[in-house]
Amino acid sequence: MEAAHEEINKANEDDVEKGVVNSTPPIRRRIWLLRLLPAxxxxxxxxxxxxxxxxxxxxxxxxxxxxxDPYGVTIGGTIGHALCTALAVIGGQLIAQKISVKNVTLLGGLVFLLFSFTALLHSPDSE
Structure with a gap:
């Protein structure tokens, strides 16, 4: 990607030297949002x-x-969700250091399959 950026910028510089006015802004200015916010x-x-x-x-x-108060609920909900997400990210990173991502994915899939089989065997009305 860097090579493509360099080629485009070099082409723009060559056009300026030749006196050709290019109305299209360089690619670096066109994708400012993607540069500001990583994928x-x-x-x-x-x-x-x-x-x-x-x-x-x-x-x-x-x-x-x-x-x-809706403003208090917004602030509290935002802080609560941010803390919950931070704990999930930190926990996920710690787990990923000990166990491979493939094993975590397989375990997660097995757990969801277990949930689905349990849901098939037990009706919502039974206790």
Missing amino acids: VVLQAFTLTFLAEWGDRSQFATIILAARE
């Missing part, structure tokens, strides 16, 4: 936003905001 930030935002949208904790937060 992992956009991926984490999208994953978190989609995972949280419409879950039970969001509905509980909506009800709490209807009864209490």
Whole structure:
């Protein structure tokens, strides 16, 4: 990618030396958002936003905001979610140092399969 940036910038410099005016800004200026926010930030935002949208904790937060101060609920919810996410990231990093990602993925898949089989065997009405 760096080589491509260098070639584009060199081509732009050559055009300026030849007197050719290029109205297209250099690629570095066009992708300022991607340079400002690394791809992992956009991926984490999208994953978190989609995972949280419409879950039970969001509905509980909506009800709490209807009864209490919405600004306080916003601040408390943001801090709570940030701490929970930070603990998940730190815990995940510690686990990844001890166990391979492949093993964690397999274990997670097996746990979800176990949950699905349990859900098939037990009806919601039985206790």
